[in-house]
Amino acid sequence: MGAGSDTPPVGERGDEEEAAPGLLSSGDGNDCVEVAATPGTVHVRDSKDIDRPALRFAPHAWAGFLAYTATR
Template sequence: MNTSELAWFKSSYSGGDGDDCVEIAPTPDTVHVRDSKNPQAPHLTLSPTAWADFLAYASRS
């Protein structure tokens, strides 16, 4: 899939002051992750399971 066809979005926790955010574009089989400051740079492609594991890890207090 061409990355220009993906629907990228930022977290609702992302402030409106700048572009220093991570964006994701989920599809049924993958979750694409990129740096909003450089959308043309390479991005990560994760399985939904790997993304869920990352979110669980990142949200731990």
Template sequence: MSIKRPEGLNPELSWVKSSYSGVQGGDCIEIAPTPHTIHVRDSKDPEGPILRFTPDAWAAFVAYARTQVERTV
């Protein structure tokens, strides 16, 4: 993982907001997947820092997060 604010805000990235985001906003993330990197940012701060993960690291994080959500349901 790395934290970086790319030059020029990487206009070629196509950002997608989390499907868990409600109409009121809240604590949401947006991702912009590319073949070799998953870019993640706070939807409330699109000009802020961007986290970058390898696809394997992102898949491991999502799998872990899913197990934590299932525990609380």
């Protein structure tokens, strides 16, 4: 677990599922996130502040978010 956090780091085994390897955004800026998908949850965290808890989304909610942002 991350120091000072009850949330396991993205990419480490959670309670019920093992996360797929995380992915980093490919931008050249400082706004990178790590994303790890499991069958029931998508975990997202700030790659520069890994001690903070990850956000968790249902796969359909994450897919909707990606579809929305792709049009912006």
